[in-house]
Amino acid sequence: MKGKISSFVVAGGKQIELVVQDDQCKPELATNAATKLVSDGAKVVIGHICSGATKAALPIYTEAKVMVISPSATNPELTQSGQYPTFFRTIASDDAQAKLGVDFAIGKLGAKKIAVLHDKGDYGKGYAEFAKKFIEEGGKAQIVLFEGITPGAVDYSAVVQKIRQSGADTVMFGGYHPEASKLVSQIKKKRIEVHFISDDGVKDDTFIKVAGKDAEGVYASGPKDVSGLALNKQAIEAHKAMFGTDPGAFFDSAYAAMLAAVNAVAKAGSTDFDAMAKVMRSEKVDTPVGTIKFDARGDAEGVGFSMYRVQNGKYVEMK
Amino acid sequence: MVAREFLKSLGVSLWFMVLTFPLVVVRVNTIENTIQWRWVNLAVVGVGAFVLSALWRWALARRENMQRSADARGGRGALRPWESAAWVRPLGAGLLVIFLAIPWFVSTYQTNILISFFLYVMLGIGLNIVVGVAGLLFLGYAAFYAIGAYAYALLNHYFGWGFWTVLPIGGVLAAVAGVLLAFPVLRLRGDYLAIVTLGFGEIVRLVLENWSALTGGPSGISNIDRPGLFGQEMTVAGTNIYIYYIVFVAAVLTLVVAERLKDSRVGRALQALREDEVACQAMGIDRVTVKLMAFGLGTAWAGFAGVIFAAKTTFINPASFTFFESAIILSIVVLGGMGSNWGVILGAAFLVLLPEYMRAFSEYRMILFAAAMVLMMVFRPQGMIPARSKQYRIVDRELELSGE
């Protein structure tokens, strides 16, 4: 999990200059990177990758009126608290995922008793807490278990037995694929019949490869499938031509962030924040994640999540 | 002779090539079922082990000789140049001027690095009081750093208290926690004490992580106020320079206090206890009080550093206070020299500044540090700049005459 941030400084002849910093997803390094970018005169920052690091760095950008567009920081507070007026993102926030998961569990799967688990991490626990909130507000299902598991523990069977004991028909898990695959295979090993719903951290092909046949039937939410878009294909081709490899995670949304930023600079004709922000909030841009514009809070309209299900060793979008 | 040494090195080199072969050469991708063979690494290991083993034996032999010829020179011998009175003042003054002026000449980013450096200096010197002076190995130091940081974050978040109000509170809280922890563990042997403090450190971190209602759990606490200066609005760069001066003054203060402490009654009692507890008790030193003071004095600095850290990053979460962090602070102390504050400064410089200015170094930073910890213990347990004990000269005519 590297946290590469790039930002650009626009010079006289609309020449974009890239300045790249790495914050390794650590808050203390993120503030260092942010101060460096600000002191180098960056006007637009594409990043940061991790929510925690973004949170740490944002006050610095807010003060310097630097536009920040994150492709991957999904923490809801970043846009909903209103504390960071210069922040935009090209990915939907966590609560949207939890909402989708809960609606799907109750509406489509008819869940009555839900066990909510998380990995005690920032991302996973946030997802779990939102899921809990939506389930309680909806009042159609009850939460029979809400618990954190320890990443790196030698064995999860006690927690898995607890799931059985709680009589849950559905498990919602907030966290990443390493723990998810352990949980799923333990659940299968212990012959427990439950639906397993998780988040974007699990919607990763590695999860299927690690969990193997145990992964069949697992649901995970992830960004809408945009691989059919022409622009998306083009972007991936360009990446392959340039670096000779397949692009990594968040490539689409980072590319989208870059396009939106370039568009804002070009249309505004300057790197003045207010002028750029006006463009961001009013003009639609075609990007690899769809045609987007930003709302007043900085969330992208037109970017969202779909539910995916593992079928024959592949994630398939549920229509 | 040379041939024998050569054969020995060759043997060691072969041994390491065989031993590290699976991990160093083979890389398996169990998902794709592909295997990568990296034969070049094997050659690197072979040559490296050959050279290092020769060096190792040479150093061990040298150590033996040193021990034999050591006429109890410990802590005596010639003064190092920077310790003679003619040097100390100008050198100190020069450094002071340089550090006071620096933030105005370098970028905000560089200032930030220096802030980290001084934070580690504070932490290192604080830990040194416990480890170096009192000889109590302490593996949960980051917990007290966390106590300081969270004290400020929480008081600021819930009650809106300012930096200057909480700064002393954070230090006092950390000191109280240190004394409370010390109370039951003082009877323990050195290594047990180390493990108890490690356990305590992890418990503190886990509580911070799980008690979401209070601490925000793994999401941490954001938007912590930066320190104010008589209610003036400051830019980010300005605040940064301001924090730099705060941490600089704090670090200098830590250094002065720790240096003075060594020659104080308590400091001497601590050093004596480190050497021989039984003799000390016979001399009437109150073991418990003195050790509790060592813990309190050592952990208070971590509390201060924590408050400054929280004010600097404006966002904290439990991930900054792992055992790994404790190990880093310990390695600064060990590398620099246990009980030697100048050593700690050098150690912190190695840890914070070198990786910053030598990118190639940063990738291997931790492994080099770990290796240095082991090698230091074997060849130079006193560290880069060993601590010196104060020397007292006794002039006694009668003794001289009797030829003692």
Add this chain to the structure above:
Amino acid sequence: MDVQYFFELFLSGLTRGSIYALIAIGYTMVYGIIELINFAHGEIYMIGAFTGLIVAGILGTMGFPLPAILVLAVLVSMIYCAGYGYTIEKIAYKPLRQAGRLSPLISAIGMSLFLQNYVILVQTSDFVPFPSLIPEFAFLEPIAHIFASSDFLIVVVSAVLMAGLTLFIKYTKMGKAMRATAQNRKMAMLLGVDADRVISVTFIIGSALAAVGGVLIASHVGMVNFAVGFLAGIKAFTAAVLGGIGSLPGAMLGGLFLGLSESFGAGYISSDYEDVFAFSLLVIFLIFRPSGIMGKAKVEKV
């Protein structure tokens, strides 16, 4: 009180406990003989898992059958870990035998960090999926929902190894030499026991057992990364302390005790605080009963 649930938790505690006991043996033996907390022991376990992964990967592409892969992976991993344990002792501990208590402990912490970073450098810092090497036993099918074949294998292998080790210590010449060295090293040396050899053998045995644990557990949970040794190591050390460090039956008892307390703690209270239970037990025992459940109260020599 649900008897079935209690029993399920008991079995999962048994699995955990066996794992801890297997690793705890290494701590306890080394401590018994040279009074050193071998901090790097958890990393040996981790290196064992990685070695097993590499062996399994190579044999897997050659198309070996599953049981053969498992046996070979465990054996090769044992041999290599024994080598690592032996080498570590020679480099980081042997030169420090005369150097008080602090220096060897710091050296051990340095070694532990070194090995973690070594694995990061030569392998990876990510989580690596570990192939499931443990076959499904048909005879366990009726109770597979509470006691899977990997649980069964871990418990059985641990029990067999411990029994073997106990006999070894009790009846062989080397075992006798070990006990003698643990009681009084100087005296043992005067009576012709080669202490260096005894210490090396201790490290070799402890490391080999940790390797077995590493491969079996990695296969049981299906993944491994460079940091798994730290937590497992601390837990195993806790187990050793609970049982009374330096005592072999104590290590087994302590392992089971810790495994069961964690399992029941997670099952009846909450798994959020699973690690807090373990660390609290560790701290409480060290403070109030450092000799553990089984250990004899040692008089501190002054």
